[in-house]
Amino acid sequence: MRTPMMALSLLAAGLIVFGGIVVAPAAAQENPYDTTVDARMGQRLFRAQCGRCHGRDARGNDETGAPDLTTGQFTYASTDQGMFDVIRDGIDNTAMIGISSRASDQAVWQIVSYVNSLSFDPSDYDLPGDAGRGAQVYEAQNCSQCHMVNGEGGRLGPDLSDVGRRLTPDEIQTALTDPNAEVAPRWWTMRIVREDGSRVEGLRMNEDTFSVRIMDNDERLWHFLKSQVRSVERVTDSTMPAVGVSGSELDDLVAHVFSLRKEDN
Numbered sequence: 001m002r003t004p005m006m007a008l009s010l011l012a013a014g015l016i017v018f019g020g021i022v023v024a025p026a027a028a029q030e031n032p033y034d035t036t037v038d039a040r041m042g043q044r045l046f047r048a049q050c051g052r053c054h055g056r057d058a059r060g061n062d063e064t065g066a067p068d069l070t071t072g073q074f075t076y077a078s079t080d081q082g083m084f085d086v087i088r089d090g091i092d093n094t095a096m097i098g099i100s101s102r103a104s105d106q107a108v109w110q111i112v113s114y115v116n117s118l119s120f121d122p123s124d125y126d127l128p129g130d131a132g133r134g135a136q137v138y139e140a141q142n143c144s145q146c147h148m149v150n151g152e153g154g155r156l157g158p159d160l161s162d163v164g165r166r167l168t169p170d171e172i173q174t175a176l177t178d179p180n181a182e183v184a185p186r187w188w189t190m191r192i193v194r195e196d197g198s199r200v201e202g203l204r205m206n207e208d209t210f211s212v213r214i215m216d217n218d219e220r221l222w223h224f225l226k227s228q229v230r231s232v233e234r235v236t237d238s239t240m241p242a243v244g245v246s247g248s249e250l251d252d253l254v255a256h257v258f259s260l261r262k263e264d265n
Helices: 004-012 036-049 080-089 105-118 131-140 169-177 247-258
Strands: 016-018 021-023 189-194 199-207 211-215 221-225 229-235
Touching: 036 105, 080 105, 131 247, 169 247, 189 211, 189 221, 199 221, 221 229
Parallel strands: none
Antiparallel strands: 016 021, 189 199, 189 229, 199 211, 211 221
16 A cells, blocks of 8 residues: 555655556657757747847847846756747746747757757856956946946946856957947937927836836936827947956956856755
């Protein structure tokens, strides 16, 4: 006779009791489409099917709440099979819907390959700079005036608390030396001319067909109905200036920013 404690032991061992018979669960399927070519195809499919919410670069979207998929850490999936299931079927009671039923299993697996290709191991990088000295450069450049790290700093630029998981050192250096190279819509500047001719300018927090919400340089929030203002102008350049350092100081600053990662729970 099987006792309740015995049944719990079987479940803890990863076994399933079905009709009085103890069986092992089916092994998760491995991705049959995991070549470099598949990942490139998956990128095209991702941008067409998933980019609207998760962003064309898969780094998430503050406006839709879609998470960053470049960290290699996922709440609802820990295996390729799990990721396949999420993409195919969506997640109940969330905004994540499944991919079009017309998409083939091959296409879904290729998207899995693309998402897997986005994460990287920070230990693979041997940087010339020193993160400790870079922290001093970060302070001297007054980066915390706009950027927050672990709850401290400003909100006029992206939160850098976990940037070392999202960007490679080369991407960080580009962001520091050429901020206009890629500016996410969340960080565009909006210039509003109200009906009385007065002007309000700030970062684009949210925008739809009928309204826009911005945050000014004093971190005050403003909300406007587009039908009640004279004009709305988008400025897609970055508000961040290029850093005023080069050479070893730039290497140190890159090393410091790349070291910024939240601890795993």
